[in-house]
Amino acid sequence: MEIAIISGKGGTGKSSISAAFATLAEPVVLTDCDVDAANLYILFDPEHEEEESFVGGEKAVIDRELCTNCGICISYCAFEAISFSPEGVIISETACDGCHLCKRICPHGAIHMVDNDDSRLYTGSFRNGRMVYGRLAPGEENSGKLVNLVREKARKQSKAFGMETIIIDGPPGIGCPVISSITGVDQVVIVTEPSLSGLHDLERAADVSGSFGIQTRVIINKADLDEAMSDTIETWCRERGLAVVARIPFNPEVVEAMVNCKSISEWAPDSETSQILRETWKGILHGKS
Amino acid sequence: MTDHKPLKIAIASGKGGTGKTLVATNLFHTLISNDIKTSLVDCDAEAPNAKLFFEGKLEKSFAVTQQVPVIDENLCTYCGKCYEYCHYNAIFILPPARVIKVIEDLCHGCGACTVACKFGAITEKPMPLGEVRRYALEGSQSLVESCMKTGVFSPVAVIKAGIKEAGNGQTVIMDAPPGTSCPFIQTVDRADFVVLVTEPTPFGLSDLRQSVETLKRMKKPCGVIVNRTGLGNHALYDFLEQEDIPLLMEIPFERNIAHTYAQGRKLKDLDPAWETRFLNLFEKIILENGNSHHKR
Numbered sequence: 215m216e217i218a219i220i221s222g223k224g225g226t227g228k229s230s231i232s233a234a235f236a237t238l239a240e241p242v243v244l245t246d247c248d249v250d251a252a253n254l255y256i257l258f259d260p261e262h263e264e265e266e267s268f269v270g271g272e273k274a275v276i277d278r279e280l281c282t283n284c285g286i287c288i289s290y291c292a293f294e295a296i297s298f299s300p301e302g303v304i305i306s307e308t309a310c311d312g313c314h315l316c317k318r319i320c321p322h323g324a325i326h327m328v329d330n331d332d333s334r335l336y337t338g339s340f341r342n343g344r345m346v347y348g349r350l351a352p353g354e355e356n357s358g359k360l361v362n363l364v365r366e367k368a369r370k371q372s373k374a375f376g377m378e379t380i381i382i383d384g385p386p387g388i389g390c391p392v393i394s395s396i397t398g399v400d401q402v403v404i405v406t407e408p409s410l411s412g413l414h415d416l417e418r419a420a421d422v423s424g425s426f427g428i429q430t431r432v433i434i435n436k437a438d439l440d441e442a443m444s445d446t447i448e449t450w451c452r453e454r455g456l457a458v459v460a461r462i463p464f465n466p467e468v469v470e471a472m473v474n475c476k477s478i479s480e481w482a483p484d485s486e487t488s489q490i491l492r493e494t495w496k497g498i499l500h501g502k503s
Numbered sequence: 504m505t506d507h508k509p510l511k512i513a514i515a516s517g518k519g520g521t522g523k524t525l526v527a528t529n530l531f532h533t534l535i536s537n538d539i540k541t542s543l544v545d546c547d548a549e550a551p552n553a554k555l556f557f558e559g560k561l562e563k564s565f566a567v568t569q570q571v572p573v574i575d576e577n578l579c580t581y582c583g584k585c586y587e588y589c590h591y592n593a594i595f596i597l598p599p600a601r602v603i604k605v606i607e608d609l610c611h612g613c614g615a616c617t618v619a620c621k622f623g624a625i626t627e628k629p630m631p632l633g634e635v636r637r638y639a640l641e642g643s644q645s646l647v648e649s650c651m652k653t654g655v656f657s658p659v660a661v662i663k664a665g666i667k668e669a670g671n672g673q674t675v676i677m678d679a680p681p682g683t684s685c686p687f688i689q690t691v692d693r694a695d696f697v698v699l700v701t702e703p704t705p706f707g708l709s710d711l712r713q714s715v716e717t718l719k720r721m722k723k724p725c726g727v728i729v730n731r732t733g734l735g736n737h738a739l740y741d742f743l744e745q746e747d748i749p750l751l752m753e754i755p756f757e758r759n760i761a762h763t764y765a766q767g768r769k770l771k772d773l774d775p776a777w778e779t780r781f782l783n784l785f786e787k788i789i790l791e792n793g794n795s796h797h798k799r
Binding site: 223224225226229250251253257290293308309311312313314315319350352353355357385386387388389390393407410411412415418421425439440464469472 | 517518519520521524549550552555570588590591611612613614615618651653654655656657658680681682683684685687688689692704705706709710713716717720721734735736756758761762764765766767
């Protein structure tokens with residue numbers, strides 16, 4: 215069973231909750247699909263058994279010797295990545311989308327493409343199973359593609375090691391990497407918090423998972439920070455046909471656990487938070503809502 | 504307040520949830536209540552939230568579009584040149600069956616296929632990616648919101664359009680998107696100074712390291728605001744010292760701050776001293792950025 219944990223936005227406690235689930239009972243394959251800012255490896259310090267590089271895209275580079283500064287490439291670039299400068303025509307590394315058009319139309323063959331291959335995909339073991347995660351090099355695109363690779367790898371690990379449960383800690387937002395994180399999963403868990411922004415982001419995240427028809431559950435984290443808002447969120451969820459499966463109290467021990475590189479279920483197994491999370495996880499695994 | 508060149512300040516964080524919007528909205532509120540002409544641009548186009556903190560009238564909104572190809576099957580010879588030129592696999596072609604399709608979701612709007620087609624079979628049409636909305640607040644202040652359509656491959660074009668809409672003649676605060684990939688880069692690329700909001704935890708430090716590394720490569724000056732101080736450990740402060748990054752402000756980890764923010768209110772409602780603190784923050788940013796760019 216593949217379960218994706220998403221949140222519409224970062225900082226709602228998605229990784230802390232994923233970490234707690236990952237350290238409860240059965241061995242699991244844990245995948246960190248927040249390839250922009252992978253964090254779970256900090257808690258779990260996995261053994262890196264495999265490291266693969268990932269080509270996140272390409273960038274156009276100008277050969278000064280061949281360039282005549284004719285500027286034809288500038289007029290063709292849809293990304294406004296090419297401009298005149300005192301040194302001649304330059305291509306902005308940050309704006310280039312890697313479409314190859316400038317290379318193709320340059321009459322002097324002065325432009326070539328180079329691979330961005332600084333991104334990495336890691337596979338290894340951690341204390342409760344296997345772990346797969348990606349790290350996208352700063353500024354690179356194609357995170358959706360890297361997420362797909364991470365998930366493919368996770369499925370192989372699940373088969374090879376007989377660990378049936380795959381936990382996916384998803385990226386923030388509602389864009390391509392999130393979609394790549396949830397397509398084909400059995401369940402989506404949206405983590406939200408009782409604030410105006412929390413509800414707003416939840417609505418957008420629920421739209422995305424809803425559009426894929428995936429069974430979706432909601433966890434309200436830090437619920438007691440604003441009980442009234444938590445009630446509002448719960449009512450909204452009911453109207454949308456979404457089950458709120460847990461209201462987790464605000465608990466500074468969750469941060470303490472993180473600082474000590476532990477999940478809350480490892481750090482304070484008897485705390486109220488850990489107990490709620492344990493019950494919630496059981497419910498998720500057994501398909502209760 | 505000293506005279507200063509209008510600055511573009513990006514409030515970024517490496518990752519969501521560290522208090523970026525808290526800082527952006529409070530700084531913006533402080534500046535406008537001190538009559539400093541300012542625009543706030545919400546560049547977190549995937550989850551724009553800044554508007555929730557302000558009362559404003561929608562003044563203008565426009566769709567951000569991208570050009571996608573339209574293929575005229577009567578003119579198409581199924582030569583496959585457009586397919587060859589498309590680097591995003593957005594053109595599907597089966598010449599024997601005389602089938603050709605554009606997969607709009609994969610198209611990046613580079614225009615290569617149009618250039619490739621020698622038979623004039625390809626024209627372009629605009630496809631909506633999202634919307635930019637400008638809200639008028641008190642006086643001449645405004646809030647610009649970039650909002651991406653669900654499922655669009657990248658928010659970059661919508662973010663760029665939002666920043667453009669804010670203009671140049673005044674202070675601009677940009678609430679940046681999380682992460683260090685393209686949307687973040689496109690936002691900070693247009694900033695004069697980047698404020699990184701983080702928290703003193705291992706997750707916070709890890710994300711901060713990545714953001715700092717990226718900004719160094721881009722040669723962008725930056726400073727740090729530590730949110731939720733009192734939590735976590737000292738490693739973050741050691742890192743700031745090591746890297747010689749200015750600590751601009753600290754916000755304590757307090758339940759009533761979280762509560763005030765969650766209700767969509769400003770910190771000065773909690774304690775008027777916050778307004779002074781945010782004004783000091785602005786002064787510090789001008790100082791940090793002031794050495795080479797403008798006179799004080």
